[in-house]
Amino acid sequence: MSKSIIFGEIEGIEEGYHFNNRKEMMLTSFHRNWGTGIDGNAKEGTAAIVLSGGYEDDLDFGEEIVYTGAGGNDSNTGKQIKDQIWEKGNAGLIKSMDQGLPVRVVRGSTHKSEFSPQKGYSYAGLYSVVDAWEEIGKSGFKICRFRLEYSGNNYSKKNVQQIELDYSERTKKRIESTVLRIIRDTKVAWQIKKIYDFKCQVCQISIPTKLGYYIEGAHIKPLGQPHNGDDNPDNLICLCPNHHIMFDKGVFSITNNLQLIGCLEGELTVKDIHKLNLSNLQYHRKTHGFE
Helix, strand or coil, X not given: CCCCXXXXXXXXXXXXXXECCHHXXXXXXXXXXXXXXXXXXXXXXXXXXXXXXXXXCCEECCCEEEEECCCCECCCCCCECCCCCCCHHHHHXXXXXXXXXXXXXXXXXXXXXXXXXXXXXXXXXXXXXXXXXXXXXXXXXEEEEEEEEECCCCCCCCCHHHCCCCCCCCCCCEECCCCCEECCCHHHHHHHHHHCCCCCXXXXXXXXXXXXXXXXXXXXXXXXXXXXXXXCHHXXXXXXXXXXXXXXXXXXXXXXXXXXXXXXXXXXXXXXXCCCCHHHHHHHHHHCCCC
């Protein structure tokens, strides 16, 4: 495969775009594989998947998809005939989950879902891999399972040196399902994680996973009512799960000169490229009784 993998949106292909066939996707690297549903690998991550009815265990709820990984199925019946393993595109989906990389989802007309097009293929938008596990499928074989949630944000993969953080005010995107929820900006969160090399800004710990490192983007001023914080880089810090929970629960906070207060001592590590909004730090302190 000669073309490089591309994560996120591709110019000129908007959500809802219709492809007549798989070859049309390959021209722009939208989905580079003709014969498989997953475009990705263990080293870089997975950038796109196609739902085409090839796996009997797939579940499609629109904004949430429970996806069966690749391998081990009979292409004629869609039934599993041997176990799946965590390699290639399956491993790539774990990489995308760990690093917060977005996945383009395409539905084909042969995919049995109310959201599928009547012919050809339809681009469903960007999704985030939020969970991965192994289970026994309907045919009695091990399958790799992934839960993806719609995230619908533009994204651009750049090196740290090329990242230009966008501090402009964003309109918070809301989607109506059973519960009204705010969609996180995958692009911004990934950029912050990349800047800090997936290390916590408090403890400098980077959590190893099977295919890389895991860290979380924490909002200083929370999104959603009644806080209404912005999903901007000046409202995001990079924290390990322990310090993320501690910060959200208000057992420690951060002064305007980046000193840790509360149950922790020391200083928050902040790179020159990353400018924090001091009013958000003050909001956190006031909310949790530090002022």
